[in-house]
Amino acid sequence: xxxxxxxxxxxxxxxxxxxxxxxxxxxxxxxxxxxxxxxxxxxxxxxxxxxxxxxxxxxxxxxxxxxxxxxxxxxxxxxxxxxxxxxxxxxxxxxxxxxxxxxxxxxxxxxxxxxxxxxxx
Numbered sequence: 735x736x737x738x739x740x741x742x743x744x745x746x747x748x749x750x751x752x753x754x755x756x757x758x759x760x761x762x763x764x765x766x767x768x769x770x771x772x773x774x775x776x777x778x779x780x781x782x783x784x785x786x787x788x789x790x791x792x793x794x795x796x797x798x799x800x801x802x803x804x805x806x807x808x809x810x811x812x813x814x815x816x817x818x819x820x821x822x823x824x825x826x827x828x829x830x831x832x833x834x835x836x837x838x839x840x841x842x843x844x845x846x847x848x849x850x851x852x853x854x855x
Contacts, residue, residue, distance in 0.1 A: 752785075757811065759804045761788070761797040768792040771801035773811055781811045783819040786827075798827050806831060 753772060761769030769788040775781035783805055788797045805811055819828060825835065 756784070757805065757808060759801050759808075761792075761800055763792065769797040769801055771805060773805045773808075773817075775810060775814060777810055777814070779814055780816040780818070781814045783817060786819075786821075786824070798824065799830065802827065802831055 756772040756774050758770070758772045760767050760771075767789075769792065771783065771786040773781050773783050783802065786798060786801055788801075806817065811817065817833075819833065821828060
């Protein structure tokens with residue numbers, strides 16, 4: 735994940751805590767993991783899909799579709815009315831599931847720099 739544009743700067747510890755507090759799905763081929771994704775939710779009103787990743791050599795074989803489908807069909811996510819995500823490069827994947835680009839001026843984001851691996855000793 736640290737090789738992705740969205741995962742750079744994250745430490746193993748930050749990922750561990752994030753994954754423990756998320757609904758995670760994975761894709762496997764011949765017993766080896768080739769894909770990962772997760773969702774964060776309040777179980778009532780919203781969910782956010784995050785960290786969808788298919789190993790480069792396995793892209794184009796339906797793993798991304800399967801991850802998103804598994805998350806959206808999970809009983810916890812399927813019942814919430816609002817599901818969001820952020821992407822810079824996979825719009826066509828998410829549009830297959832009804833996601834639309836939003837330019838309504840209502841969405842805001844506050845970002846802070848992650849603590850670096852060096853500062854965590």
